[in-house]
Amino acid sequence: MESSAETELGRRVASFRELGGLSLRALAAAAGVSSSFLSQLENGHTNASVASLRKIAAALGVTPAQLLDDTSVHTRGVLRAADRPSLPLEGAEKYVLSLPPLRNLEVYAGRFEPGGSTGSEAYVHGNSQELFLVTSGEVVFQLAEERYTMRADDSIEFLSSVPHRVLNTSDAPASVVWINSPPTPNESPHAPA
Known part of the structure; x- marks a missing residue:
């Protein structure tokens, strides 16, 4: 049974991926992780290590904190x-x-x-x-x-x-x-x- 934290992280990763117009396969390649791992992460069936989270965040053009904060999944944030x-x-x-x-x-x-x-x-x-x-x-x-x-x-x-x-x-x-x-x-x- 997946935890609520894993489900929420996966949802945020998927939202940022969609916001960026990336396919699951394209994000996985850009982040250097497998498509199956990314799919499991987005579906809340696994969690990401700090290293994987950093790679996924970098490929999405966001910070790891943005992936962990549920207030910003509909935006890339303010550009000052x-x-x-x-x-x-x-x-x-x-x-x-x-x-x-x-x-x-x-x-x-x-x-x-x-x-x-x-x-x-x-x-x-x-x-x-x-x-x-x-x-x-x-x-x-x-x-x-x-x-x-x-x-x-x-x-x-x-x-x-x-x-x-x-x-x-x-x-x-x-x-x-x-x-x-x-x-x-x-x-x-x-x-x-």
Whole structure:
């Protein structure tokens, strides 16, 4: 008969695995444990050693404490602004909001100083549905040959396979958000989006 603690740990491991979009087999391989062990753990039929728990947590991108705490199985936790990975651009900064493993969305926030841009050339990545939203200030959004002046709360939806770029031609900073679905395949989470 399995114990309540084993059942709860297994439930949390399964929840984090599903949140990360991982199959049981993929998580087992990433953690260096057998699929049968992981299945037994998720079903509450066995418990994990500290070493196995650490490997599983690392493969899930969480801490061992998060696996043992039942208050956070529906989230990967709060990403503090100071802890966001960033990608420097030309007079701008792009921040990663969706940490790997990515499942359905890839999200970034950006801040453009006056004269800042995503680069001198338009770029493409994958063929995802992309939404670009200006949260403050004003920027010019270039999509193929079209240029759109966009202000706070303006958004545009497009395919990420169409060349695009952002530039701030105003005299004040601007903040923006990029959302891609599905995430751009085979690229670093720190690549421009």
